Amino acid sequence: MLTLPNLLTLSRIVALPLLVALLWWPQWEAGYLAAFVLYCLMGLTDYFDGYLARAQGAVSRLGVFLDPIADKIMVAAVILMLVGTRFEDRAIITGIHLIAALVILLREIAVSGLREFLGGIQVSVPVSRLAKWKTTFQLVSLGALILAGALPEVASIKQIGLGTLWAAAVLTLITGWDYLRVGLKHMD
Template structure:
């Protein structure tokens, strides 16, 4: 167990803390939950940096890191969808964005696993577009988690960033599917 792996495990362990803080009946609970989420997002970048810099990449870390990221984001999205239910049409935008983001993660994870079985995982490696998507998504979630579900300037900015993230999410998914299409469209029955 090295430092990058410990940071990844810490991110998973922070999920129940994050949920508890979000639901506490105090005026500061949203900000505290958002701070824990932001800290987890920073550890995500930091553990990857340390793993590369210290040459401490491990199979365990390669497996758990994306799982921890997806769990933290999915939990945040589910909490926000539930909490923002009274915001009418804005809630519909949040829900659609959450479905797109979570659905894309499932599709791309399955695609990467399948491509790895074919020995072609490099065709669906993380792209720069995925990094922009992640940045917009994380910033949106930090903003939305920190604020109560009311129509304010910051909440509108958070929604706008999440919609941008959902758009980039779809775009990156289509890029991954196009890169994998030659493998997906091969007729394996004839071989």
């Protein structure tokens, strides 16, 4: 069912290769600036697809399925690009900060697997308010880190991005544990 909210979700998935292409060359600051603008637009579609689906009573199974996938692949792709693209040591996420990025990626994989398992036995795990804050910190962090690639001379942007990355990682651990605790109750 291709409603406006579902089209907005699909637009994030379709825009992802362009976002990755813009992040491919970390020495290309204009590319990172364009990636930041695109990333912000993708974040807005994330907000509006959910808002419109609820406001219009158009929540669909397709939307419930696609929205978290779009979020997770966007976050994973951006983290990988910020870690893996190197040019004269210009990777954005390096050193100890890789741990925060890894925590976020591993939790996303684990929670996806847990949701799939629980869905198979007809158990729904609602998204908590804390998980929404985790997502907010992730989105702000990655946006700031992309912007830091566009404006490397402004060190405070990267520091804000790394600080919020760690905040997201802490919330990731807490919410991941919450999901696991609920899931363990339904395992034999």
